[in-house]
Amino acid sequence: MKRKWYLTITAVFLVMGILLSLQFRAQENFASGLTMQRTENLIAMVRDLSSKRQNLSFEILDLTERLTAQKQAERDDKQLVSNIANEMNKLNIITGATELIGPGLTITIDRYMPILYIDIINIVNELWAAGAEAISINDQRVTANSAIFYAENSNNVFLTVNNHTIDYPVVIMAIGDAANLEKGLTIPGGIMDNLALFGAYPVLEKKDETTVVARNDTPHFYFLKEYKPEDTSSSESKPAANNQIHND
Amino acid sequence: MSRKWLLPITIMCFIAGFFLTFQLKVMAGISTVNPISERNTNLITIINDLEEEIKNQEELIGETRDNLDKLQEEQIKGRLQELQDSLKTAKILAGLTPVAGKGIVITVDDNTEGLKANPDDDPNKYIIHYSQLLNIVSELKVGGAEAISINGQRLITTSEIRCVGNLILINTTRIAPPFEISAIGSPRLLAEIVTASELAIMKLSNYPVDLKEVEELIIPAYKGDLQFKYAQTKGEN
The missing domain is CATH 1.20.5 (Single alpha-helices involved in coiled-coils or other helix-helix interfaces)
Known part of the structure; x- marks a missing residue:
C-alpha cells in the first residue's frame, strides 16, 4: 500500500x-x-525590406556601371568631369545643395493651430519614413544636420529650422510619391490622428509639382574629419575574398 | 492511517488538475493561433533571409563605393583638384564616408529590472520607444551634432526612426536594445542639451542611461541606397 x-x-x-x-x-x-510581433507587422516588415532590397540592387547596378564608366574614362578629362558631375547631382539631392522639383505633398500649418516644434519633427520623420526624397520648411531645406527647434521673445514663440525663424503659415514641402507621403501621415493612429486629438488639422495637398529650396549655406564642421582606416593589408586580402565568392 | 493517506493525494490531484487545466488553456490558445503562428514562422524566415541578403548588398555597396573613390582619386590626382575637393566635401556631407572626431556616446536600454519587479504592469512603460530615440537625436542636432549614428546606422538626411509593432527601425534596418547613440560635436554642448531633457525624463522613469564624452569616436558611413525617382534638379529637365 x-x-x-x-x-x-x-x-x-x-x-x-x-x-x-x-x-x-x-x-x-x-x-x-x-x-513577439503580430502578423500584420511582420508583413509590413517583409514589404519594407523587399523594397529596400530592390533599391539596394538598383544602387549596386548604378555603382557597377559608374565603376565601368570610370575605368573607361582613363585619363579622358571630359569623360571624368561628366562622370563626377552625374555623381554630384545625386549627392546634391541628399546634401541639399540644389533646388529641386518633383511631385509631392505640402503640409500647411497656420498660426492658430496648437502645433509645437516637436510635432514638426514628427511630421518630417514620418515623411522620410514614407519615402520622401527631399523636404523643406518654408525657406529652409531639411538636411542631416538641420535642427528643428524653437525660439522665444517676450510675447511670442517661434519655430526655428537651421536656426532661422519660420513665419506662419508654416509650409512643409516634401518631394516623393504623393499618395504614399499622404498615407504615411494619415494612417489610422498616425500623426494626423494624433494631432486631431489636440484640435490641430494641418492641411495636406498632393501636388504634381512642388519645389524644395536649396540650403542657404554649407554646414561647417569643426569636430568631424573623414576617417581613413589604415588599409595596409586590405589590398592583398581583397582578391582572396573575390575568389571565395567565385568558388561558391 | 488510511484517512491520512487520502489528504495528500487529494491535494496533489488538485494541484495537478490546476496545472493541467492551465496548461490545456495555454495549449488551446496556441492551437487556435496555430495557423497564424505557422504563418508567422514563415514570415520570420523570410525576414531573416531578406536581412541577410540586405547585409550582403550593403557590404558590396560599401566596397564598390570605396573602389570607385580610390579609382577617382587616382585618375584625378594632380588635376581637376577643385572638382575633386567639392566631390569629397559632398560625400562627407551626404554621410558616405566614415568620420571621426570628438563627441559623446549615449547608451540607453529597456528598463528590464523595472519590468521584472512589476511583471503585471504594462510592458510598454519599460521598453524604449522610437520616439525617445527621435527626441534624443533631435536634441543632438540642436546641440550642433555633425554626425550621428545609432547602433552603427549612420543617420543621413533621409533617415527615419520609426517602429513596426515594437521593433525599432532606422534606414529600414532593425535595431535592438541596448541603443548606442554616437554623435560627433562639442562634447560639452551635446551632453548639456541631452541631459537637460529627454535623458532626464528617461532617468526619472528608471531606464538605464549612460553618457560618456569621447576624445575620438568613429561613425561609420551610410551603406544604403541613394535612389531618387521623383526629385529633379531645377532647371535641368
Whole structure:
C-alpha cells in the first residue's frame, strides 16, 4: 500500500515537472524579437525590406556601371568631369545643395493651430519614413544636420529650422510619391490622428509639382574629419575574398 | 492511517488538475493561433533571409563605393583638384564616408529590472520607444551634432526612426536594445542639451542611461541606397 503511494506522488511530480518546463519554454519564446510581433507587422516588415532590397540592387547596378564608366574614362578629362558631375547631382539631392522639383505633398500649418516644434519633427520623420526624397520648411531645406527647434521673445514663440525663424503659415514641402507621403501621415493612429486629438488639422495637398529650396549655406564642421582606416593589408586580402565568392 | 493517506493525494490531484487545466488553456490558445503562428514562422524566415541578403548588398555597396573613390582619386590626382575637393566635401556631407572626431556616446536600454519587479504592469512603460530615440537625436542636432549614428546606422538626411509593432527601425534596418547613440560635436554642448531633457525624463522613469564624452569616436558611413525617382534638379529637365 505504501509503495503505491510513492508511485502516485512520483508520477504526479513528473507530470507537473514536464508541464512546468513546457510552460516556461513557451514563455521564453514570447520574449524574443520577431516572434513577439503580430502578423500584420511582420508583413509590413517583409514589404519594407523587399523594397529596400530592390533599391539596394538598383544602387549596386548604378555603382557597377559608374565603376565601368570610370575605368573607361582613363585619363579622358571630359569623360571624368561628366562622370563626377552625374555623381554630384545625386549627392546634391541628399546634401541639399540644389533646388529641386518633383511631385509631392505640402503640409500647411497656420498660426492658430496648437502645433509645437516637436510635432514638426514628427511630421518630417514620418515623411522620410514614407519615402520622401527631399523636404523643406518654408525657406529652409531639411538636411542631416538641420535642427528643428524653437525660439522665444517676450510675447511670442517661434519655430526655428537651421536656426532661422519660420513665419506662419508654416509650409512643409516634401518631394516623393504623393499618395504614399499622404498615407504615411494619415494612417489610422498616425500623426494626423494624433494631432486631431489636440484640435490641430494641418492641411495636406498632393501636388504634381512642388519645389524644395536649396540650403542657404554649407554646414561647417569643426569636430568631424573623414576617417581613413589604415588599409595596409586590405589590398592583398581583397582578391582572396573575390575568389571565395567565385568558388561558391 | 488510511484517512491520512487520502489528504495528500487529494491535494496533489488538485494541484495537478490546476496545472493541467492551465496548461490545456495555454495549449488551446496556441492551437487556435496555430495557423497564424505557422504563418508567422514563415514570415520570420523570410525576414531573416531578406536581412541577410540586405547585409550582403550593403557590404558590396560599401566596397564598390570605396573602389570607385580610390579609382577617382587616382585618375584625378594632380588635376581637376577643385572638382575633386567639392566631390569629397559632398560625400562627407551626404554621410558616405566614415568620420571621426570628438563627441559623446549615449547608451540607453529597456528598463528590464523595472519590468521584472512589476511583471503585471504594462510592458510598454519599460521598453524604449522610437520616439525617445527621435527626441534624443533631435536634441543632438540642436546641440550642433555633425554626425550621428545609432547602433552603427549612420543617420543621413533621409533617415527615419520609426517602429513596426515594437521593433525599432532606422534606414529600414532593425535595431535592438541596448541603443548606442554616437554623435560627433562639442562634447560639452551635446551632453548639456541631452541631459537637460529627454535623458532626464528617461532617468526619472528608471531606464538605464549612460553618457560618456569621447576624445575620438568613429561613425561609420551610410551603406544604403541613394535612389531618387521623383526629385529633379531645377532647371535641368
